[in-house]
Amino acid sequence: MTFPFTANSLVKDIVNELPKTSDVFKKNRIDFCCGGNIPLSLAVDQNGLNMDSLLAELKLVFDKYENAEKDVEVWTDSDSNTIIDHVISNYHRVSEEELSMLSPYVTKVSRVHGDNHPELLKVYELFYEFKKELQEHMAKEEAVVFPLIKQLGDGKVENREEAINLIIELEKEHDHAGEILRKIRAVTSDYTLPLDACGTYRLVYARLEALEGLTFMHVHLENNILFPRYLSK
Incomplete structure (x- = not known):
């Protein structure tokens, strides 16, 4: 499965789809709860983050999930x-x-x-x-x-x-x-x-x-x- 998240993905949707990404958002001081109804790009701007770095962190979580035991x-x-x-x-x-x-x-x-x-x-x-x-x-x-x-x-x-x-x-x-x-x-x-x-x-x-x-x-x-x-x- 291809990495599904982009700069336009809503923070709350990312967490809903892959709950473990909440750890990434928490570490980067991004409010995924009450303030999660915003695109990732806006969260990055508000917190002075680097989009490529944040996406890379999210991809690590995604890859770990995708490689989890299936059978x-x-x-x-x-x-x-x-x-x-x-x-x-x-x-x-x-x-x-x-x-x-x-x-x-x-x-x-x-x-x-x-x-x-x-x-x-x-x-x-x-x-x-x-x-x-x-x-x-x-x-x-x-x-x-x-x-x-x-x-x-x-x-x-x-x-x-x-x-x-x-x-x-x-x-x-x-x-x-x-x-x-x-x-x-x-x-x-x-x-x-x-x-x-x-x-x-x-x-x-x-x-x-x-x-x-x-x-x-x-x-x-x-x-x-x-x-x-x-x-x-």
């Missing part, structure tokens, strides 16, 4: 080390970045709109629970379990049962993370926006739903492709 079944025939490296680069690092970047938006929306939309207070609580658990989970995978899996493949693990138990523990953590995401989806009524939702409100729902998809693909690679290689032996 993970291709990994069925890949060796475990390749899958692990792929998970770390394309899921762990991406999830860490998104959890960090999304946090202030979730906090802001719950603080500003929580009185009128109490479900946002629950979203705030669930999001930060999910963030803490996923960060701890990914750290454990990288520090302990993934190295063990690589050793299992090389036949260098002395206590195979302990390694298997750790993999089973990871699967349980996946289940709990998925349950938190299901609760967020339930409390937001499948990310249904109220009539008075502002741009940041819409952004939070869009990125939470994208984070859900990213996490489910992450879990699919591990639960359905990587882990069964060792649990079935």
Whole structure:
């Protein structure tokens, strides 16, 4: 797909089409929420920016999105080390970045709109629970379990049962993370926006739903492709 944004694209339309571009606008002090109904060219002029540089930043986000996993079944025939490296680069690092970047938006929306939309207070609580658990989970995978899996493949693990138990523990953590995401989806009524939702409100729902998809693909690679290689032996 060709890069779709130009100097004439409205800021709000860019964010609506690709929510992650909000990080670019925030960094460049461009109001994509209340002031987003202007073309990119005007936003550039108002903020003394360089159009080519801004478009290049937006294209980086677009290219990253376009190159995201489309069909993970291709990994069925890949060796475990390749899958692990792929998970770390394309899921762990991406999830860490998104959890960090999304946090202030979730906090802001719950603080500003929580009185009128109490479900946002629950979203705030669930999001930060999910963030803490996923960060701890990914750290454990990288520090302990993934190295063990690589050793299992090389036949260098002395206590195979302990390694298997750790993999089973990871699967349980996946289940709990998925349950938190299901609760967020339930409390937001499948990310249904109220009539008075502002741009940041819409952004939070869009990125939470994208984070859900990213996490489910992450879990699919591990639960359905990587882990069964060792649990079935």
